Amino acid sequence: MIDHLELATPDLAASTAFYRGALAPLGYALHVEGKANGFGAEPGRLDFWLRPGEASTPRPHFAFFCATRALVDASHRAALQAGGTDNGAPKLRVDISPTYYAGFVRDPDGHNVEFVCQT
Template structure:
């Protein structure tokens, strides 16, 4: 559905300190990083699209938008938790701790945060958790 999503930043080095650990938790591979431009892109292993990109906008200025949010899909609730912790540990700010959001659907488990530039992000898991097996 998407070719790419681009998030504007003004401080590329600070953005990379935030996004590298977050993308590691989400198991997205760094496809390229060009500090001289500056921009970087991540993708899922084995596919060329979609890309998630961060960088200085072509116009040179960036302002975080109201009502704009990029949401990443997580395979498990534990990944949501880990992504939220990584975001906060690397300069992000909370917009909603990990938890169920039944107003969306019964199994929506998400966390909301902002990157150091104020861009709003979400990590969400939509799957039903597996029951614990008896040991």
């Protein structure tokens, strides 16, 4: 089981602003600011981190769990409003699974961010 994810970014302020907006529909908030910035749904459970540094190549793909398809739509929309680039509008992706509903956005560093509901 994954405990947390940390991404390196050459522009910590821009990435922090992006994820602050993109993750708000999921209940995530920025709880720690410093050498690394930590996000989570609860202050005591930070599972997404940004730190200064060169973005890795190739860029990782990662997905945020969404309890409903409406939350996928809202998160995708929020990520675009926060400055992300559309990389696949939310839709049912039956090539993956009959219930796999997901949308994709590229963050300011080019990471492929997915919002997914599998019910």
